[in-house]
Amino acid sequence: MNINHLRYFIEVLRRGSIGGAAQDLGITQSALTRSLQKLEQELGCELLERDRRGARPTPFGETFLDHARSIIAELDRGVEALKLMQGLSDAQVKIGVSPNFLNWIVPDAVAAMVERYPGINCRVSTATLEDLTIQLKRCEIDLAFCQSYLPMQVKRGRADPDIKFETLMRARSRAYAPAAHPLASTGRRSLADVAASRWVVPYQLSLSYRFEDAFIRRELKVPVQSINSASIQFCKASARRLGLLLLIPEHLMRDEQSAGDMVALDIPELEFEHDVGLLTRKMRNTPPAVRSLSDVFRQLCLGEPHSQEAPQDRAKCMRETSLCMRFSHQVAWPMVQRGDLI
Incomplete structure (x- = not known):
């Protein structure tokens, strides 16, 4: 089997068209078509459906695609190792x-x-x-x-x-407030103290639904999440600019804490480990x-x-995370369907 036939097959499905794949590969469409036909003849089945909208895998092609990728990847890794x-x-x-x-x-x-x-x-x-x-x-x-x-x-x-x-x-995530925020003073806070505040919560580390779960478990109204974003920088900038509370991993706030721009809040219920x-x-x-x-x-x-x-601490974290996952199936599943749960 010609290894280039596999590369061409993968590229066609990546681009979704023979014309686009041929352009990226630097070959003519006719040469690419012949390569695909030879691969199909060798395998004894049709791998692609071709029409005016482009090229899509047949059930045979979809099954073969993962294997083709694995073959190419193993070959490339062998070459890289040498x-x-x-x-x-x-x-x-x-x-x-x-x-x-x-x-x-x-x-x-x-x-x-x-x-x-x-x-x-x-x-x-x-x-x-x-x-x-x-x-x-x-x-x-x-x-x-x-x-x-x-x-x-x-x-x-x-x-x-x-x-x-x-x-x-x-890694640990916890709550932060801009230095000028009324809750930025030292001292332990309860969830009730921050339930009326507006928040910025990243999508990463499943923080959004773990945040919601902490309030729901204690029968408190879930605070308004004014901003959710996959961009950590955007979350931090928004919290500072708008004066909102922020839930975020500790290691991402070291510079802001050192500069005195953000203050860590002592809210044990909003400290999550990952x-x-x-x-x-x-x-x-x-x-x-x-x-x-x-x-x-x-x-x-x-x-x-x-x-x-200690192993018992890790086991405790995993148990808590598992409980949160089971509970939040109803709360978080719409986020999963939208692709927000990451």
Whole structure:
């Protein structure tokens, strides 16, 4: 089987048309069509449906697509492993990152890899947990540094057999107020104290429905979430500009706290912990670059303050998260359908 036939097949479905794929591949439409026909003849079935709207996979094509991607990805990883062993300049490792971790841990990990392998190319991209999982399954990234895989397990109803999550540390989210906010003074606050306030809550880490769940469990009215966004920077800027309370991971607020712009609120019911670690495919042979990068992440996470919790604390967090997930099925499911739960 000609490996280019597989690459062309994948590209056609990515673009949704033979003309667009031919343009991207730098070949003629007739040459691309012949390649696809040869692949179909070799497999003994039709892989594509072609009409004026473009090209779509047949049931055979849809089944074969994941296997084709895996074949290409394994070949590319083998080539990259050999390049890395030879010290060639174009070896590459593809890293997916949750947006809220892009400026934490990841820059140090990439810097360590570049120092260790001067010729390596680290390709870093951001995506939601759901999209990172899809990209891993499609072999578009080699690993992801992100929050716990548990929300995706709940959403799918089972653990994905092709994906594994390795917990490296814990991160904590809590409430913050702009320095000029009436609630910014020191002292413990109750949920009732902040129920009438307006909030900014990111979509990341399932914070929106965990936030709602905290109030509902105590039979309090859920506060107005004036802003929800997948952009952490937008959430922080909005809270400061509009004088709103903010629920966000602690590690993202260090600069604002140091500058005195934002104040951490002591509200134990709104302190949520999350497992953070590596999301990878289950592979028989892990490429050297991926193994090396995984080790770098493990070493860096050991230096963080929440990397060494006792097992009972971790079990307690997982139980609380699981209870929250079960309870919020009715509350959060509309968000899942809209794609907001990440």
